[in-house]
Amino acid sequence: MRGTRMGGLTRAEMRGRAQTVRGLVDPAALGSTLMHEHLIWNLTPPSQRGGDPGPEPGLENHWGMMTSTAGSPANLTQRSVDVAIEAVREAVEAGCSTIVELTIGGIDPDPEGLVRVSEATGCHIVMGCGHYVEEYQDPRNHERSVDSFAAEMVAQVREGAWGTSVRAGIIGEIGCQNPWTPLERRVLQGALIAQQETGAALTIHPGRRQDQPQEVMDFVRARGGDPSRTIMCHIDRTVFDDDALFRLADTGVVLEWDLFGQESCLYPLNPDVDMPNDAGRLRAIRKVLDRGHRGQVVIAHDICHRAHMTRWGGWGYGHIHKRVLPLMRRRGFSEDEIEEILVRTPRRLLTFA
DSSP states (O other), X not given: OTTOOOSSSOHHHHTTOEEETTEEEOGGGOOSEEEEEOSSEEOSOGGGTTSOOOOOOOGGGHHHHHHTSSOOTTTTEEOOHHHHHHHHHHHXXXXXXXXXXXXXXXXXXXXXXXXXXXXXXXOEEEEOBSXXXXXXXXXXXXXXXXHHHHHHHHHHHHTOSTTSSOOOSSEEEEEOOSSOOHHHHHHHHHHHHHHHHHOOOEEEEOOSSTTHHHXXXXXXXXXXXXXXXXXXXXXXXXXOOHHHHHHHHHTTOEEEEOOTTOOOSOOTTSTTSOOOOHHHHHHHHHHHHHTTOTTOEEEOOOOOSGGGSGGGTSOOTTHIIIIIHHHHHHTTOOHHHHHIIIIXXXXXXXXXX
């Protein structure tokens, strides 16, 4: 794999640029960036697809749909380009300039739909690539090698993804779970090769165990990955102990608090933990910044339920810009820190090295 000449864009053509679904851009144009969202997706487990879609999100089941204490495939699936356009316009009006969309293999990406959303709203959309957790992967992936996954992701960045000419601008969110499976390890190892080959940043979805992000980062560093261009998702549902958080930050990885808007402490996917609210997320970020880990924090909403969207009574993609930024200022975050979290660190990560 290493040294293979791929078609499409060359490393030299990409270096110093960012790649949106509409092509290469000057990174200075990215502006305020949400680093982890889904706009068009299908998170219904494969075993439940094709059957009864269940109840639609509505007033009578809103709390259950928002918190996942009750749910249905209808809530886990958003395939409408028009709905995505409406939702992204809200974010743009609130001050968002760029959205990183991480719907990848297994959760039904729609590259051409993302192009239509970007064209209609003027929002830069940076698309991810690779594969989600094993449960969602094509069974044929079990027979594939590390180099096969690496070549696929390199091509998704340089040539186009999922049968289209729309190119990815970031690798991930690469799925890991607890316990971490051999297939997921092969996919991540392939992603690390693709990171080196393309100069793209890498986003990782860790398993729901507090020391699993550290396990993943040990794997990343042992295989030549670049922690400073690696993003660990979902810190706010995974790491709750300060010492564990600081050890993870010491690896140099970028920490992503990406569940802003979720205000319930109840987390059915791991009932042993109490989810923080937005104020708790900001307290954790404050601790990391005060310890000196500047340039290692990004934020988002990770909207992946229809009930999270404003059309169905949720907070929507504009929540951070409308409500969290004023809260950050009230809690003593400087304008320089806010710009670093929302503009400069995303710009660095989305610029091909």
